[in-house]
Amino acid sequence: MTITVSKAPPFATIQDLGWSVGRAWGLPRGGAMDRVSLVLANLLVGNEPGAAAIEWALGPGELEFADATYVAVAGGAEVVVAGRARRTEATLRVRAGDRVRVTPTAGSRFGYIAIRSGIDVPAPLGSRSTYLPAGIGGLSGRRLKLGDVLSLGPEPETPPPAEGVSFERPAALRTHDQPPFGILPGPHHDLFSPAAKAQLARGTFRLAPTSDRMGIRLEGPPVVSTAPATLPSEGVCIGSMQIPSGGMPIVVMPDGPTVGGYPQAAVVIRAHLSRFAQQPPGANLTFRWMTLAEARLAADEEARALSIVGRALRRPLA
Amino acid sequence: MTLLPRIVPLGEEAITVGLGTVTTEAVHEKVRSLAHLLETRALAGVLEICPAYTTVTVRFDPDLTGVATLEPIIRAMLEGPLPFPAEQSGAAHEIPVRYDGVDLEVVAERAGMSPREVVERHTAREYRVYLIGFVPGFPYLGDLDTALVMPRRPQPRPRVPPGSVAIAGAQTGIYPFATPGGWHLIGSTPVVLFDPARKRPSLLAAGDRVRFVERS
Secondary structure, three states, rough: OEEEEEEEEOOOEEEOOOOOOOOOHOOOOOOOOHHHHHHHHHOOOOOOOOEEEEEEEOOOOOEEEEEEEEEEEOOOOOEEEEOOOOOOEEOEOOOOOOOOEEOOOOOOOOOOEEEEEEEOOHHHOOOOOOEHHOOOEEEOOEOOOOOOEEEEEEOOOOOOOOOOEEEEOOOOOOOOOOOOOEEEEEOOOOOOOHHHHHHHHHOEEEEOOOOOOOEEEEOOOOOEOOOOOOOOOOOOOEEEEEEEOOOOEEOOOOOOOOOOOOOOOEEEEEHHHHHHHHHOOEEEEEEEEEOOOHHHHHHHHHHHHHHHHHHOOOOOOO | OOOOEEEOOOOOEEEEEEEOOOOOOOHHHHHHHHHHHHHHHHHOOOOEEEOOOOOOEEEEEEOOOOHHHHHHHHHHHHOOOOOOOHHHOOOOOEEEEEEOOOOHHHHHHHHHOHHHHHHHHHHOOEEEEEEEEEOOEEEEOOOOOOOHHHHHHHHOOEEEOOEEEEEEEOEEEEEEEEEEEOEEEEEOOOOOEEOOOOOOOOOOOOEEEEEEEOOO
């Protein structure tokens, strides 16, 4: 069972949920930018939630399937199977020889196509994710290109949901609602005046076009700190909002560095990171201070919603 | 006023323990001791310990532990005598370097010395690995000879060749991969700093000691 890249996508990489080891060696978490969409696409084809799938950005491309199987597309993309536009976030049957075209949609950044059995590439240090800065993981540590041939893993035990199965995302997993993004006080929030902290929650920030898998840059009312411009570098996490001397925040994303020397004013809560990652360049973003308890509650709601979707999609064994 | 240790949450799944405000050998000894104690204790729910210049970041599973549990344990560790076991003095490494970096002349001019003297000063001392970060395997080494201390380049290069040996501020380091970089490039090494196939993927670890040896 193989899949061939028959039209080169501009920016498609193999991703799973990233590395759970290696931060002390400078290896980032890596993995899907929008973890919720990756998991949903996998669940729709009966895969493990964190199976390796393709993260698709910037423009269209096409895959040719040598054999019949199931696929699902989730997140910000449209899908055409054998010339016919199909639903996203639904289980789709693909016949031998079919071509599947994936096109990222305007208004979001990343689409995910999961294929039943998951993509089989080596998993150095436990992840199949592509980490481009070091050329590690995925398919030879790089983006997919024309003519690449992808193999699939062993057939999962869970049967695929019936063709055409789809669902409405539970509220906790929706990306298009626009409440402010939750932020927690960062490790250096004491270095910011109450006025600067209030500013962060009051201002509207524009997502800069230079944002990528390493970091999301924001432009808006400068967030001024009393901190020295740089501190001795220390640990950061996905969601860390670093404030360089110009006052324009940079939020660390999955391929970002593991340490940073800018003061970290805030951290975007985990449950809002998938939605945050999908914001397109030019989007206007607002933030809201939250407590750790609120952030944990939101993370629990997200996990619960994913688990419910997983159970709902599991076809009863005949 | 900052109370030390400074124990603060880093998002929902980590805390950062600050042990000083400026990098000194004494502060870094504390960093290495605490990291070692935490590794040895293997506390429930603790996943990773990441030492840096003046801090130790502790990553954990938030369903199993949290700030409230970890903070008193860490404070107690720091109040007790900090063991500084011999193995914590770190492994010694020699890194062969060809001093052919594109910035060597500029660095020499700025430091008011010949390129030869830059090489002599850079190879004269043993450096401490303060931390590994930025990209996998990148070592932040210090402290640099004060005569070589200079700010990083005003404009980072979009692509630094892998293996570049570089200096910036009071630090020296090695770029393991072709990445953007704002440090001054003074040489190059064939040594592979990060290889996921190795038992320990990163050649160097925080606390190790490094000496650069000139090769032609």
